[in-house]
Each structure stands twice: as C-alpha cells, then as structure tokens.
Amino acid sequence: MKQEPESDKRLPSRRIADDLRASIERGDLASGAKLPSERDLAAQYGTARNTAREAISILQGEGLVVAQHGRGVFVRPQQPLMRLGSNRYSRRLRGETGLSPFRIEVTKQGRTPKTECRSVTKEQAPEDVAERLGLDSGNATVVRRENWYFADDEPVQVGVTYIPVEVAGDSPLASAKTLGKGSIYARFEELGYPIARIREEISARMPNPDEMAGLGMPPGVPVIEVLHTGFDEQRRPFEVTRFVMRGDLNGLDYDMPVED
Amino acid sequence: MKQEPESDKRLPSRRIADDLRASIERGDLASGAKLPSERDLAAQYGTARNTAREAISILQGEGLVVAQHGRGVFVRPQQPLMRLGSNRYSRRLRGETGLSPFRIEVTKQGRTPKTECRSVTKEQAPEDVAERLGLDSGNATVVRRENWYFADDEPVQVGVTYIPVEVAGDSPLASAKTLGKGSIYARFEELGYPIARIREEISARMPNPDEMAGLGMPPGVPVIEVLHTGFDEQRRPFEVTRFVMRGDLNGLDYDMPVED
C-alpha cells in the first residue's frame, strides 16, 4: 500500500493524517470527496482502527474534513464566505434596495436569506456592553434583541443588540419583533439617532457547546465574534450588538479612509 | 465521587468534559489551575483512562485547556488581546510616537515587542493578491516582504507584504530588511504613495500545521487572517499584506465613519 521505503520516524497517526492532508491539498481528494473508511485506512497502514481514527480526528481539528455518522468522512467543501461589508450601515444602501445587507449578500450567493427575531426583553446589560454604552455597569437596564440569521434555513450568525431603555423608549425597538421598512437603523434615525460612526471589535475563538449546537457547526470551525457599537453624530453610543458568526461561512470586509 | 444520582444518559466522556467545563466556568478551576490527572479522572468516574483522555481532548478542542507533557493539563490562561486599531495607519500616530502601533500595543501590556523581517524577495504574486493590486495574475512580479511580530520573544503574528515592482523600484522597500524611521508607510509616502484608504478582508480558520508550529500555537486556537490592501489618494492600490495572527492573542478594533 502506502508504505514508505524504510522506517518513518513520524508516528503512525501523524503519518496517516499527513498523507490524507497531502491528498486533499493536491486535489486527489476533491472537495466533498469521501475518505477511505476508518477500517480501510487501518488495514492499509497496518494499524489499529483507533489509530486511523486518531488521524481523522487530527484532520477534523484542522477543519479539513467532516464525519457523517453511518456515511463516511468527507473533505469539507468550503463554501464562499459571506462578506459583511463596512457599508452595511450605509443610509443610501438602506434606502435604495430596501434590503438589509445580509439579505443582499446571501441572495448574491444564490441562497435564500431569512432573519428571525427570537426575543425582545429588558434586562441588565453585560459589563462589557454597559461600558461601551457609557452606562453604570451595576445599573444598566437595556432592551435586548436577539436576532438569528439564516441562509437556506441554515443558521449562520446570531446578533444580540442592546439598547439603553432611555433610547428605545416605548418605540417599536422596545418590544416589536419586526421593525418594518429600513429595519433597525431606520428606527434609530426616527428617534434622533442617525448612525454616524461605528466601532467594531473583532476576535476569533472556538465556539462553546451551545453555539456549536445553535449554529449547527461541525468541529474544527471557529467563530468570529464582533462587538459592534453604533454612535450618533455627537459620537454618543446608542446601541451595542454582539455578533457571533460561523467562521466557515462568514467574513468581514472593511473599506475605510485612513483618518488623521 | 462525582457520580450523578441515577443513570445519566450522557456518554461518560461527555459527562467528564461537561463537569470539568462547568468547574472552569464556575471558577472552581481558576485560570492556570491544574486539572486532575487522566488516571485520577478515570478512577473518579470509574472509566478507562482513554475515556478521561477523550474528555480532555474535547476541552482541548474548545480551547479551554492546554496539556503539558509530563506536567499536567491546565486551564488555559487567557491573556489580554492585542487590539490592532484602525488607527494603525495614521500618519499622526506614526509621527508623534515614532513607534509602530504594534510596539505601542505590546508595550501597553508590559511585554517586550520585537519585529523581524525574515526575507525580502521578488516573486510572482498569488492570485488573490494580484487581483487586489489590479495586476494580471499570470504576470505580476512583486516584492515580497515577510515580517514576524513577537511579544516577549513569542511569535504572535506574521505579515507578508506584496508590493508591485513598479512601485518599489530600487527603493529600500525592494531590498532592505530594515526600513528606518516611520517604517514602511513612511517609505511609501516618500515614493509618492501616501496611504489614504485601506481595505481589510477578515476571516478566521484553524491554523495549518506550518502555522501552528511557526507561531507555537496550542491546539484549539484559531487564527485570524487579514488581507489588507493599501490605497493612495487616487484610490490606486499599491500594497497588499496578508496577516496571520494567533486568535488567542490578537483582536482587531475598527473605529470609522459610516460613509455615504
């Protein structure tokens, strides 16, 4: 089979993983292709099944393959990223298309967008959010709006928006799940908070089990977390949103002037 | 020990992982604390050592713990992120401090910054880079500068900059490893390319084995990849840099006007 000429110092599991990885990178195993079964691999390399299994779990950790119970292990097809642009807050875009940038981006990929507001509640803001809203972290009541974003009924990101109660008042923002034409930033504008600046703090990490389940994520895929703050023309923060998105389906795209 | 009242439907490995995760989140196991040894866990839960091992590998995949051969498994201490701001291209900052934003950020954390230009070569640009530079992807000779960034001698990110040969000419950019006061963007400015706009395309993924080794990354930590394009005042792209940074040590921070 694939025996190397002489003693190969690498550990068996690494060797199997390296060989498979090379096959994938070379294109021998195309995107979506099925890997040999664990039992076949073990036989090919003359190892125990657990060793072949270990090799596959290495590749899983690298995000290269996905296993499907009862079917096999497949090269993870990498779908094009949804590029969320910095223009997604643009008033012009909002007016021209009437569609949210998320919907535009998903449609562009030939998939069907869906958004769902799962809850609107009032509660105490988390510390980092209160800080960014300029509120006392001990006493910061906010409206919390939880939004889920789907492409072809597959969840791809979650956004939780926090709005100080003083800002939301008794407007639709404080209670309505659907916000009507122009969506949330149009409502903010009506309340006297046109969005003029944004700050976005970005990090990447592995999902926790809840996120993994909620977003239906395979192992070996990180999430991108964006802590977004919206400012009005006086640079007053009026809204913070924490986005958590699947790293294999989403990306960010900022285009901006160098200030100063 | 930690036996639940009656039959627990969860699998043993999941149960151990869940318990440990809960301990960590509760703070029972503080940052940096040592977990029970694999053999102890197995004994506590009445399972085989391999099962305890599996539980730990789950937590490793989530980035919660790091194992150290011969010493034990420890709760991964999460260090503060280096926040690379959108102001890092600001001419004023460049002038005022004379320090690069990376050095400022690292110093702010009480660590010692170091940067190292590992190579300066001429080669064909990768396709995505050529595209962003507005060059024919078949015939796009560029200067390639590979920079490594360290904090306390620990590598935290890599940046590979591509400059069209027509832009670099025979300036220091084309060959010198050290670029002198004001660094790279000061040199671009001298060549008639003051940086006026940037575009940054951000994604997150698991590191490949090379990156893992090069950056000394533990398992369960993603990388952030930033494809950065610099534009002059006529919106002509003159430079593309691909940053790959450890996701557990770096973050991004964009503060910008909503255009339009």
Place this chain on the structure above:
DNA sequence: TCCTTCAACTGGCTTGAGCCAGCTGACTGG
C-alpha cells in the same frame, strides 16, 4: 409496482492493557 425488511456497510464510543517520554523532587554520594 411499491413497500418492508435486513444485511452489510459507515462512524461513535468504550474498555483495559502496554510502552514511551517529559518533568519533578527527594535521595545519595562526593
């Protein structure tokens, strides 16, 4: 023709055993 059944595949998870290699601290001999 259509549906059911079922055998033969797939991965998921566990067991219990063994050997190796890195680390640490205590003990020992100079």
Place this chain on the structure above:
DNA sequence: CCAGTCAGCTGGCTCAAGCCAGTTGAAGGA
C-alpha cells in the same frame, strides 16, 4: 554544599477487541 541519579508522577500514543447507532441498497413479499 552541590551535583547527579532515579523513582514515581505526568501526558502521548498505540493496540485489539467489542458494542452501539446511523445509512444504504438489494432482496423479497404483498
């Protein structure tokens, strides 16, 4: 007092075996 040794800890990796649970397609009965 110091340096070296070594026992006993740690995780790293593998083996061989077994049972479970999804999936698939072919064989067979209504």
